[in-house]
Amino acid sequence: MTAPVIDIRDLSTRFGEVWIHRHLNLQVEQGDVVALVGGSGSGKTTLLRQIIGLLHPTLGDIRLFGEPLFGGGVHREQALRRRFGVLFQHGALFSAFNVFDNVAFPLRELGCFDEAMIHDLVMLKLSMVELLPRHARLMPAELSGGMVKRVALARALALEPELLLLDEPTAGLDPDRSDSFVRLVRQLDKELGLTVVLVTHDLDTLAALESRVAVLAEQHILALGSIEEIMAVDHPFIRNFFLSDRSRRALETH
Ligand SMILES: Nc1ncnc2c1ncn2[C@@H]1O[C@H](COP(=O)(O)OP(=O)(O)O)[C@@H](O)[C@H]1O
Ligand SMILES: [Mg+2]
Numbered sequence: 001m002t003a004p005v006i007d008i009r010d011l012s013t014r015f016g017e018v019w020i021h022r023h024l025n026l027q028v029e030q031g032d033v034v035a036l037v038g039g040s041g042s043g044k045t046t047l048l049r050q051i052i053g054l055l056h057p058t059l060g061d062i063r064l065f066g067e068p069l070f071g072g073g074v075h076r077e078q079a080l081r082r083r084f085g086v087l088f089q090h091g092a093l094f095s096a097f098n099v100f101d102n103v104a105f106p107l108r109e110l111g112c113f114d115e116a117m118i119h120d121l122v123m124l125k126l127s128m129v130e131l132l133p134r135h136a137r138l139m140p141a142e143l144s145g146g147m148v149k150r151v152a153l154a155r156a157l158a159l160e161p162e163l164l165l166l167d168e169p170t171a172g173l174d175p176d177r178s179d180s181f182v183r184l185v186r187q188l189d190k191e192l193g194l195t196v197v198l199v200t201h202d203l204d205t206l207a208a209l210e211s212r213v214a215v216l217a218e219q220h221i222l223a224l225g226s227i228e229e230i231m232a233v234d235h236p237f238i239r240n241f242f243l244s245d246r247s248r249r250a251l252e253t254h
Contacts (some may be wrong), residue, residue, distance in 0.1 A: 003063065005066075029195075031194075037214070039217065062154070085163070163197070169200075
């Protein structure tokens, strides 16, 4: 049996006097798409930052691909880092770089491709996110919100990660753009066999994604399962989140 892609055991996080996570456990298997939901300030972004090693948990253990995140030496940590791509919540593009150079950034940083190779790889990633070659020369300020997300996704995919982490990727997009972004993520998941963890509090995104849902509440993963399984859990956060009129409409239309 292969190790889970993400294996979080008994993780606790304290900021000052406040415990954000307590005894949190989460396992994500290869090829899974998991939507992480939870109230504002429940610690979703913090958890993503911990998964990618930007922040040490106060207590507990995180393994990626069966390997501990920390303590393996710089080279091993770098090798591990290459296996995931991230799209941050306010994951701005480098505003002084055009689309091409934004996507090329992680490839150039790696230092093992020549410019001809980088050109081909960037164009391939742009086509994967359904952008056209002519978009490569545009500056971030010239892009719509939906295009910014696509370019950021292309950049996250640049190094062909096995794991993709997306923090509220559809926040601020109108429903059409949001749907088409979700469709794109699902398609990439199918074609590339990616494992995806996506933070969202958008019911439309959740319904369109047809992923498993992990609920972060009361400082830990309170429930993990299909939307139907989660909706059957009797808990105030879940009732509020899934059973409001607006939520019902979102779930019915997908
Ligand atoms: N580096 C930090 N130092 C202190 N407090 C933080 C830090 N990062 C986040 N927090 C606090 O932790 C809580 C969870 O934050 P966050 O993970 O961003 O929540 P979410 O993404 O679920 O909205 C919030 O109350 C936030 O203010
Ligand atoms: Mg957040």
